Amino acid sequence: MKTFYPKKIFVEYGIADSPITLRILTKLPEVPIEYIDDYRKIAIQGDTINGVFKESKECLALAEKRGEMVKQFRCREGIRGGTEYNIIHGNNCLFDCEYCFLQSYLGNAVPTVFVNHDEMLREIRDTILSSGRKKSLFHAGELCDALAFDDLTDLSRKLVLLFSEFPQASLELRTKTTNIDNVIDLSARQKAGEGNVVVSWTFTPQDSIDLYEHKTPSLDERLEAAVKVQKAGFLIGLCFDPIIRCDGWFRKYDAMVTKLFNRLDHTKIKFVSLGGFRFLSSLANVIRERDPNSDILLGEFVPCVDGKYRYFRPLRVEIYRKLWNLIRKQFNDEKISLCMESHEVWNEVGAGENTKARLPDLTD
Numbered sequence: 001m002k003t004f005y006p007k008k009i010f011v012e013y014g015i016a017d018s019p020i021t022l023r024i025l026t027k028l029p030e031v032p033i034e035y036i037d038d039y040r041k042i043a044i045q046g047d048t049i050n051g052v053f054k055e056s057k058e059c060l061a062l063a064e065k066r067g068e069m070v071k072q073f074r075c076r077e078g079i080r081g082g083t084e085y086n087i088i089h090g091n092n093c094l095f096d097c098e099y100c101f102l103q104s105y106l107g108n109a110v111p112t113v114f115v116n117h118d119e120m121l122r123e124i125r126d127t128i129l130s131s132g133r134k135k136s137l138f139h140a141g142e143l144c145d146a147l148a149f150d151d152l153t154d155l156s157r158k159l160v161l162l163f164s165e166f167p168q169a170s171l172e173l174r175t176k177t178t179n180i181d182n183v184i185d186l187s188a189r190q191k192a193g194e195g196n197v198v199v200s201w202t203f204t205p206q207d208s209i210d211l212y213e214h215k216t217p218s219l220d221e222r223l224e225a226a227v228k229v230q231k232a233g234f235l236i237g238l239c240f241d242p243i244i245r246c247d248g249w250f251r252k253y254d255a256m257v258t259k260l261f262n263r264l265d266h267t268k269i270k271f272v273s274l275g276g277f278r279f280l281s282s283l284a285n286v287i288r289e290r291d292p293n294s295d296i297l298l299g300e301f302v303p304c305v306d307g308k309y310r311y312f313r314p315l316r317v318e319i320y321r322k323l324w325n326l327i328r329k330q331f332n333d334e335k336i337s338l339c340m341e342s343h344e345v346w347n348e349v350g351a352g353e354n355t356k357a358r359l360p361d362l363t364d
């Protein structure tokens with residue numbers, strides 16, 4: 001993947017001399033720099049909301065994360081004695097997916113890299129140590145694609161090395177990129193670390209990538225990156241999320257699943273997760289404002305207890321059941337899971353009565 005070359009870099013005064021800042025700036029010579037107090041105050045101008053988003057995505061901010069860099073999330077707390085955490089390593093990314101929840105979640109759309117890695121690594125280490133023998137699962141990629149800026153930051157190197165010390169903890173690096181050089185370089189350390197780092201890709205049929213995942217690598221490029229990472233010795237995860245119910249959706253997923261499972265080593269797939277498109281009304285407003293002609297919101301959506309809109313439940317169950325049955329022909333169905341769905345939906349899909357036992361566990 002080509003290095004992201006922003007039009008402009010914002011640098012907070014407080015981290016202007018940090019070694020990571022200096023290294024990133026060295027890799028991006030000739031890009032104009034504006035020094036600022038606080039990345040949260042960046043205000044990009046534009047004639048339209050869409051213009052502001054597009055302009056923002058052409059910039060990069062280097063900043064210090066104040067407050068927690070490791071946040072527990074509670075939706076699956078207690079499952080199999082493990083606890084899950086998000087690592088807050090950045091905000092936004094260079095891609096521009098129409099469905100990205102960050103569009104209505106963060107104060108601006110400028111891709112932001114947090115350079116206080118030492119604090120982040122210390123927090124992760126402290127969290128693991130305070131968990132004792134309890135399993136803990138860490139996810140990178142929630143508020144920023146896990147590898148989008150890895151060629152600039154080298155963060156994955158530090159994370160893989162850290163987790164190689166702690167086999168009781170696991171790390172998932174979730175990405176859409178082909179930015180895998182650092183990960184592949186570290187394959188020997190990962191084997192020593194008992195395979196507790198999983199690199200997962202969001203896979204989407206190419207038609208939907210073209211329509212909704214602007215500026216992202218193609219399906220084939222993601223697949224080739226996943227093959228290389230498997231060959232380097234890592235386990236990978238497959239995330240079919242968000243599943244968008246467009247015309248011919250099943251035919252497209254069928255072709256994609258066949259392509260993936262023909263090419264990938266099944267023994268090195270840690271999990272497959274399925275998640276239907278879901279959104280808050282605030283995100284729907286942004287999507288409509290950015291592109292009134294977008295068809296992503298067309299469909300039978302209903303509000304759910306968490307405030308998010310999802311496809312009408314019978315439609316979701318149909319989607320999951322069809323995909324589940326498709327995937328289980330080729331893959332152990334105990335490793336397939338639904339993302340952010342209720343026990344009732346799991347059971348309707350026919351995923352088994354013991355939902356808890358089927359929730360994904362990276363530490364297995």
Ligand code: SF4
Nearest residue numbers: 093095096097100145
């Ligand atoms: S890759 Fe992820 S973080 Fe980046 S725009 Fe798409 S959904 Fe958002």
